[in-house]
Amino acid sequence: MLRVKLRPSARDHGGPRAIPVAEGAAPPQAFRAAAEAARFTGAAGQVLDLPTPGGRVLLVGAGRPRRMLNWEMAGGTAAAGAGRVKRLTIDAGGLAPEAAAALAAGACLRAWRFDACRRREEPAPEALDLVVDSPAAVAPCWERAAAAVRGCLFARDLTAEPGNRLTTRDFAARLEALAEHGIAVDVLGRKRLARAGLGALLAVGGGSANPPRLAVLRWRGSHAAPPIAFIGKGICFDTGGISIKPAQGMEAMRADMAGAAACAGAMLALALRHSPAPAVAVLALAENAIGAAAYRPGDVLRTGAGRTVEVVDTDAEGRLVLADALHYAQRFRPAAMLDLATLTGAIVTALGTHRAGLFGTDAALLAQVAAAGEAVGEQLWPMPIGERHRAELKSDIADLKQCVPTGGEGGRFLPDACHAAAFLREFVGATPWVHLDIAGLGTRAAPWALGPKGPSGFGARLLDALVAQSFEDPDRH
Amino acid sequence: MLDIAFVKPVLPRHGALVLPLVEGSGPEGMNELAGLAQAVDAASGGAVARALAAASFKGRKGQSCTIWAPALEGGASGPSRIVAIGLGKAAELTPEGLEAAGAAALPLVNGEREAVIAAETLAAPQAAAFALGLLLKSYRFDRYRTTEKEEDKPKLERVEVATDATTAAKTAWAPMRAVAEGVFLSRDLVSEPPNILHPEEMAERCQELEKLGLTVEVLGPKEMKKLGMGALLGVAQGSAREPRIVVMQWLGATGNGGKGKKAATKPLAFIGKGVTFDTGGISIKPAAGMEDMKWDMAGAGAVIGLMAALAGRRARVDAVGLVGLVENMPSGDAQRPGDVVKTASGQTVEVINTDAEGRLVLADVIHYCQQRFEPRFMIDLATLTGAIIISLGHEHAGLFSNDDALAQQITAAGKAVGEACWRMPLGEAYDKQLKSDIADMKNVGGRPGGSITAAQFIQRFVNTKNGPMQAPTPWAHLDIAGVAWSSKDLPTVPKGATAFGVRLLDRLVADHYEG
Structure with missing residues (x-):
């Protein structure tokens, strides 16, 4: 910077x-x-x-x-x-x-x-x-602004890193370094993931030589209030797994951890500006690789929540790791949960590269998040989770299907972003929840007003602004 | 269409007796039986109540129970079946819920020629809503079935709704019946195969609506050429079938069906995409599923159904419906990717993909509509993009609008009739995706935001400066590609053509633009 x-x-x-x-x-x-x-x-x-x-x-x-x-x-x-x-x-x-x-x-x-x-x-x-x-008058304003900028740039740095340089272990190490800013970092490895029963995250990370991790970042703040929780998809590289992606454009999949990076960036911003609001980030880190131990289409996984999931497409891995991360985040009794993920191609078809998809269960929280996005120029658009979207996830063998197979009863055109949101909703319990599908926004194809071509850090400044606007009032309940 | 009558309650001697029953606090969780239900129960010596209790029927939403030919005291003849339909709690009755309940009754009584609905405990509009649901569900398109066995065909011909408030119920029913006729007309058009229903045939069917009091004009290629409609003609040029534009006017604002009136004043305008078959043209579609492209005229089908509904119920409003009818075919004469066409508005379009033809048709029809009618608002309906299905699925149509108030009215009307819309964004950043190197715009903007760029394309043909206020024409675009056809039965819609838009727009007019 x-x-x-x-x-x-x-x-x-x-x-x-x-x-x-x-x-x-x-x-x-x-x-x-x-x-x-x-x-x-x-x-x-x-x-x-x-x-x-x-x-x-x-x-x-x-x-x-x-x-x-x-x-x-x-x-x-x-x-x-x-x-x-x-x-x-x-x-x-x-x-x-x-x-x-x-x-x-x-x-x-x-x-x-x-x-x-x-x-x-x-x-x-x-x-x-x-x-x-007056430098003295500007200094406090700049300090606040600089915190958000550093958070955003931290997210960009992480997102830009290629898959061989930022493995799950490297990602975790970069997060552990945030301790110097007063953020408590706890990284769960395979054993603890197994103990917590996070079978979905373990399965997605199972095919890779780089083991899956769940990174938990905590910022205490100064208010004795329940924390706001950020949940991030951190797929360090996404080959698609057994349901492998086409070769063309696969290099972009190094940025499939942009959601987790944005959450980490937001935590850094809160710490740098000593936000009074407590916050926790739960980041699911895994590499979706092809390997002898990779999970398969047809597998049934037991998630941390106890729900079983039938795998249809190993390339719809993001919702699986998020399911476990969303479940895990609830042990912090958060006031609200926001997850960020480069989740679906469908959201790019729907909203293009100018707005991210905004899904959720709580009207007030949805409005707050949309307003924060407007303020920082990270625009969102509300999207529906319909009854039918959920109904189409019914599985013949498990509690629910991970996604809807193409070409079946669902037809050629599948509302996969809505299906994914309906899937995630099954794992949020009663906590107010918002899901941002940032697949179209994590990486910019051309230079823009606030950045060069490449990773945008989308979400870090938004989350920081959300906390500043809606979660720092000490009388908030 | 079923014959539906509202009559004073008399216990039927044959056929079906339908008992719409609310969930309640009476014995077995049900309300005390009343009216015809009570009468038939008494006549059967309490057998009906016992049968319902044995079946654990409590009047819950979605519950139903059929009792076959209960023996009546004294050997009197009575209904050959009694069908109880659960309505849910009395305090939670909605028109949509009553329609769904009525629709649920249909398959259970379809084996009888006649049915009586015991609706004495329902208010008149509620009884009418129940009947509407049953009627809407009874739609069948069997024109081309020649070998169906007699016993497989539905038998129901006449339904009597038993109510003490027959006058009030008939008053509530008359407009509903007109709307149902519009819905059936729309479903017929959408269901027709493309070798039968080509642009000329569809225009002829529109002309039949003159009997309802609509003024119908048909424009052919000569008139279109004169009007400079290069975009629509470009789409049509590959087909052996000539294109048509049909202009339907309903001049109901004066309340006399437009007698003595020549032209609509500041009418509401509805515009429909009517591609009677869409092969994709030179940018041909994959073979799998191409048969679905017979319903690529569902936007036009909805507009035609709507105009029939408005005329049928003598709506007190001036409204115009315009449909652009073409067939999109590949041939030696067909439009090519790379062609540049000039629209009626004067703007030029580089055709990148001949399968993005709907917006080309709409561009010319929308421009013509504005120039001729100076409408109060324009709403277009089109099965426009596959991208809207990927965006929203099959539960919502995509709603795009330059006017927040209009968008809210449409959303509310859709909610009220079970035709849901979801607002989608517009914006300059999306519009830029249409930039062309050779013409004013391309006809596609790439995969990202594909439905939005389609809407942006159409918006370029909506006048931006009208009248002294220099305000744009209020406009809304409904992308109905995901909702015009249903692959499974919905509560009041049998599998197939849904006629999405007819009820929604009729409701919009009724709620905000009449009187």
Whole structure:
């Protein structure tokens, strides 16, 4: 992440200086003629790169900023416009402290790169000078914003890692390192998973040389309240198992742990900003591999909840590991459970790559989650769990089927995202629950305002915002 | 169609006697029998009550019990079967529940020519709802069965609903019957095979609706060419069958069926996709399941059924129904992927996939509808995308709209009649997926969000600036690909064509746009 310095005035460090300009507002006098000539209007996303005797100046369109998200996007546009430079200055003079912090947050998100696997050949952005009227006034805002940014970037770092570098063990080790921020981390290995009866997670992880893990992260907070629980799908690599995926595009399956990564990122954010709200994350880590001990279509598994499940397609493994994780999370008596998972291709067909699927059982919680998503630009859309979706999961041999076979009575087109949500609902008991199917959003196919192409960290900032907006009131019950 | 009458209660001497019974606090968990139920029980010396108790019948929702020809005192002749149907708790009765109960009775009495429903304990609208469910369930499409044995055919011809409030029940029933006729018409059209029901034939069947007081016009290829409908004509050009657009007008707002009135004023507009068979064209579909594509005209089928319902019940509203009828065939003349067509609105479309033809048809019909009628709102129905089935399954139609109030009205109307809709998103980000390198837009936006990009495509043909307020025409699009046809029996819908949309839109009109 960029090193951010709050400064009362600009320092010449040879890097460009970005000046955000709202749509319709006049740019600084010196650049007005240039702006007019280049038809720079301040519309969101516009950048005007001006060489001046004092160095490069970037006029950055901020659009009509109504929300902090617009300032974040302007910050992102500044970082993208600056290109490969080591240092960047953003001029936030005259802006409210929250807006200034949002500019920095956006720049940090957009400037993120994943260089762990290559030799660095070009300079990468390292530092950001944020010029503000009062560094003391901006500092607390920035601290809060930076926590969410670091959480998001942690999630991206994890998601970007290839399957051979981030095995279940590596993932667990990276999570254990969060202890330095005051997060208690407990990682369950095979023996303890067996003792807890988490047969679904064990089965999914059974085909791999890398054993399954259940990572439990706890943030105490300061309120004596039941925690909010985040449950994440952490399939470090998903071959599909015996129901193997087509070769084309399979490399993307290294990111099939984006849900777990987002939950971990949210926990980091809460810890970094010392959130008073207690939280727990239960992350199901497994590699869905093909092996002699792999589980098969037709297998019947006994889940932690005691329910038996008939396996139809070993590539619908996410809902199986989540079933056990959702069950396990209930031992913390959470106030609410939210699970995040790159779960189904069907949700991509349904909502594309601009909105994630929002399912759940509790209208109030659903509304809170949707609002948090809007606030951070991680948009959701409510989706149904119908009676028929549940009915179609009836099994001839077990308590329920994991999914509906293609081409059977269900027909050629299966509402698999709804089926998956109906399946998960069987494992949440009476706890208010929300499920986010983020299959279309975990990885971006093209650069966007708040990040480059690649892992988006979708969900980490959303969960952090949800806690901030709805779970930090000490009188909440 | 079954003959349904509302009569004063008299114990029948033959046929079936249907007893709709609520769950209650009486002995055995049932209410005391009343009316005809009580009468037949008394005549049988209490045998009916004993039989129900022996069968553990308590009037619960979904329960039923058949008692065969109970002996009546004095050897009097009586019903040859008594069918008790559970309604659930009296306080929880809903129209939908009563319809389902009525529908559940149908197969149990179908072996008799006549049935009497003992509905004295139900209010008049409740009795009518029970009868409606039974009627809707009785639909059969057997036009092409020639070897069915007589004993396998349903026998039921006449149903008498016994009630003390015959006048009130008849008043409640009249509009319901008209809507049921619309539903049956729609199911007939959707069930017809594609060699019989091609665009010309479908247009002719629309013209028969003039007897209900509808004004019906038919446009052929010549008129379409004049109107510049290059998108619709492009779809149709591969077929030996000519395309048609049918414009149906119901001028009921004045209350006299439009006598002396020439044109609708600010009407409600309903637009249906009517692809009488969809092979996919050059982008041909896989063979498995292609026979289902005879119902790719279900949107048009619903609009036609709706117009018949509105006219049949003399709805006090001005409404227009427009259907675009084409057959999508591959041939030497067929449209190719890569073709660029010019729509009636002037916008050009690059045809990427000839199997995304429904939106091309709708684009031209919607534009024409707006130019000609300046409607108060437009609702289009189309079996548009497989993606909506992958999104929602078969319980909800996908609802897209540029108007929150209209969307809420549609959702509520659908809920009331058991035709559920689920709102889906629209947005600029999705619209961008339609960008073309050569034309104003492509006709597909890729797999992600496939139903949404289809809706975005249609929205590009909805006027955005109307009148002094410069507001867009309120518009809603119902993607009914998952709900137009049912692979299994539903409570009031036999397996097959559902006529989804007829009851929903009739209800929408009745609740918000009449009077």
